[in-house]
Amino acid sequence: MLEKTDDADDAPRPEAATPADRALRESTLVVRAQDGDVASFERLVRSYEKELLRLGYRMLTDIGEAQDAVQDSLVLAWRRLPTLKDPQAFHAWVYQLMTRQCLNLLRARKRRRTSLTHEGDVGHDPHRSAGVEADPPSAAAQTSALGAGLDVALTTLPAELRACWVLKELHHLSYPEIAYAIGVPVATVRGRIARARLHLARGMSEWR
Amino acid sequence: MALSETGRLGCGRDVDDVWANINHEPDKHEATCPDCQAARADLAGLASATTAMVETDRDDDRLVGRPGALAAIVAIARTEVRRGRTLPLLTASPDAAGQVTISEQAVASIVRETCDGFDDVEGRRCRVTVVNEQPGQAPASGGGATSLAVQLSLTVGGSVRIPPLVTELRDRVAVAVERRVGVPVASIAIHVEDLHDA
Incomplete structure (x- = not known):
């Protein structure tokens, strides 16, 4: 085995792979996105879109509403990203944005249902709330x-x-x-x- | 039903603990405790249905983003992007059509791309400022940069030797920025903010 004599030989070698394809730590992507790097934000969106949609579907039981909620939450994530102090907390933070979005939508649905029920239009059925048919x-x-x-x-x-x-x-x-x-x-x-x-x-x- | 609102069983055990072990053989206590056995029986169906639900949802091909949603989100981000400061690059000569500027973000991208070429090194925050050769003096008309100063934070793998990395990285960043932007880099301050496991 060859002995290394020069410190510079220990420098990590540039990789052959295209840098854009390189796997990066989530916290690095978060910091870069906070710095204004849209490509890093896009990678975060790609890795969370489906996960958040599954959450939305189980919360709202309506795929279309869940898709809207995901889109709104991720746009909100971009806008609020500068306020996230700890990049390691991104995972819980993005779940927070989506969960709150779902809970707000459910509250709004409940209000609509209450006002409709007062008018005698809709009976109480947990599977059908204010015009939203569960998928x-x-x-x-x-x-x-x-x-x-x-x-x-x-x-x-x-x-x-x-x-x-x-x-x-x-x-x-x-x-x-x-x-x-x-x-x-x-x-x-x-x-x-x-x-x-x-x-x-x-x-x-x-x-x- | 052995389960209760409090989450605690008659024997004093927390239902959380029974739940955590539900997909394994009963432990020593559970094997002989009637409360735990009853709780396990109550939870068995829920446990298998929960595992199945995770898999079903993951494979449910209806649960995908709306076509174009990702592009729409990214387009909004691009419109609202925080590009940092605008850096004047060339001193406009009296007959020039106008000044050339570049956003801090564009230079930062070149710096981070260069970092990405190194194994187990990730470039994070990057600040770029204009340096004029005679500090304290107002820049000449047009205010172009004579050189740039870069501040860069990194996270590096635990096995990376930092001094040779820094030497190599400085060289490569200086070359890449000057080649693409046309302005030399006067200084590159590097802050290793984290060491990560490889």
Whole structure:
């Protein structure tokens, strides 16, 4: 083996791959995007678009509304990026933007439903709220009774509980990350997830 | 149902712990505790349906961004981009049609691209300022740069030796910026803000 005699030989070699294709740490992309680098922001958007859409679908049960919410959240992310102090916190932060967007939409739906109900137009049906028809579950979910049971039980869970449960079990956020995303103490998140599990387990027992 | 609103079982165990172990064999306590066994039975269906839901949603081809959404988001970002300062590049001569300027962001891109050519080195924040040869004096009419000063922060892999890296990086950044922008780089201040695992 050759001995290295010159320090300059230890300098990392420029890579053969196109730099634009290079995998970069998420925090680096975040810092670059904060610095005004749109290409880095685009890479962040690509890596989060689908994830956030899955969250939106489980929160809103409407794919079109979820797509709108993702778009609004990511534009908001670009605008608010300079205010994010810790680039490592981007993951929880972008989930926070999307979760809040969904919760706001659900509150607006509820208000619409309440005003319509007062006029006697719409009955109380958790699957149909103020003109929003839930998209049917995927074919795969319908093939299993348990899957269908969870699908339905989840739609009947109050929004705040559903948000906590979805972030924990479908997106694997930690308790502190969920607390940050929703803006409540960790103890509240724990309590909500315990209640969500109870509600879901009970709901699903009817499908066995 | 053994589960309760409090999240705590009759035996004192937290349901979180039972849930965390639900896809594994019961541990020593769970194997003999009736509360834990009942809770496991209550949660078994939810656990398997949850795992299935994660996979189903991931494979659901309806759950993709609306066509053009990504382009629309990026287009908005591009319109509103923070380009940093505008740097005057060439001193306009009396007969020149006008001044040539470049955004700080454009120079920063060249600097970061150069960093990306190094294995296990990531360029992060980059500031670029104009240096005039006689500090303290107002720039000549047109105010063009005689050279640029670059400040750059990096994160480097734990195995990277920083002194030879810095030497090589400075050389390459100076060459790349001068070649593309046409103005020499007077100084490159490098701040290694983080060491990451390779």
